Structure formats: C-alpha cells, structure tokens
Amino acid sequence: MASGRTVRSARRSAAAPASAELQERILSATRELLRESRFDSLSVADILDAASVSRASFYFYFPSKQAVLADLVREAVAQGQQAARPWTDREQDPVSALRAGVTDGARLWRDNAGVLMAIVESWGSDEQLRELWLEQMNLFTEAATARIESDPHAGPRLGASRTRAVAASLTWMGERLYYLAAAGVPPFDDEKVLIDILTTAWTSILYGDPPQELPPPRKPD
Secondary structure (H helix, E strand, O other): OOOHHHHHHHHHHHHHHHHHHHHHHHHHHHHHHOOOOOHHHOOHHHHHHHHOOOHHHHHHHOOOHHHHHHHHHHHHHHHHHHHHHHHHOOOOOHHHHHHHHHHHHHHHHHHOHHHHHHHHHHOOOOHHHHHHHHHHHHHHHHHHHHHHHHOOOHHHHHOHHHHHHHHHHHHHHHHHHHHHHHOOOOOOOOHHHHHHHHHHHHHHHHHOOOOOOOOOOOOOO
16 A cells, blocks of 8 residues: 555645646736736736636735736746847857847847736836846846956946946846837837847947947857
C-alpha cells in the first residue's frame, strides 16, 4: 500500500500542471480583454467569464486584478530587457544596437499595447501598481546607467555626475513615446517616425549629433 506521503506527493505532482494551466488561462484572458477594454473598466467577473474559471480559482492564484496585470507587466518588461541586450551587453556597434533595441521595443509595445497602456494609465492612481511600474522602469534605467558608465565614448562625454539622470530621462522618454504610439497619437503612430525619433534622441545625446563614427566594440578578454 502506498504511504500517505507518497499519495500526497503524487497529488501535488498531478496538480502542478493544472495550476500552471489555470494561471495561464487567467493571464491570457486578461491580456486579450485589455486589447479592447480599459483596465479601470475591467472587472474580475469579466476575467472569470473570459477564462472560464471560478471565482475561488481566481482568488487562489491572484488577490486582485491588479496582481494579474502585474504578472503581465513583468512578462512584457522581461521581453523588453531581452530586446535591449545588444546594446546593454555591448554585442555590436552601439548606434546599430540602439536602433535594433528601439525597433524591438516599438514592436513589443505594439504586441503588448493593452497591457502596457494599462500600467501607464493606472500607476498614478494605484499605490501597488505605482511601486511595480517604478521598479520595472528602474530596471531599464539601471541597465542604461551601467552601459553608459562603461562606454568609452558616452561615459566621458556625459560625465559621472550626469549619467543616471540622462539614463532615466531617456528611459522615461521612451516610455512616453511608446505609449503615444500605442494610443495611435500622430506622428508616433507611424512606426518608422517613432523609431527614427527615439534612435536619434539616444544616439545624439550619448554620442553626438550626428553620431560619431564609432569603432566596433572590443570583445571581452
């Protein structure tokens, strides 16, 4: 006869995939609802209906709709950090890397417009979402600060005392312009204009206007 511990372990193992599937249904349903609805008008009941889950199941995994949004935001930000890696990790020419990162960022916002517009529109009035968004945006600022400080061209050009302020300013400018593009506000609704403007802003501030011809990055020893 199987021991009680063995039975309980088997039940937990069987429940784990179901738990992950339930959570993903809730997240996917919320993501889809946000393509058509504002977050402030979205109710937990709407999510339950779209995900075909019970209220008890929802609240077992998420304390609120804000918690669902938080998970979706973290997922999108992780994709954004990946998009920035060619520049932050010094994988290629910095100007080319910035354009590639801006391009991927524009497409990330386009694909996740509902989620990212929801956090931008909600963090000013919800303390938990405010803390979340400031924390997520700070990840980009910290990465940009470290990259600028290590850059033999941008670092000396800006000076140590200005680096973080410049990194934060560029990060938040990107957030605002991506948001305007997602909201369909001209001229930023034109993806090429958006990419050109943001790339020019980053490269001119960091490397000069027009950007200097920069040598390829040195590979780490």
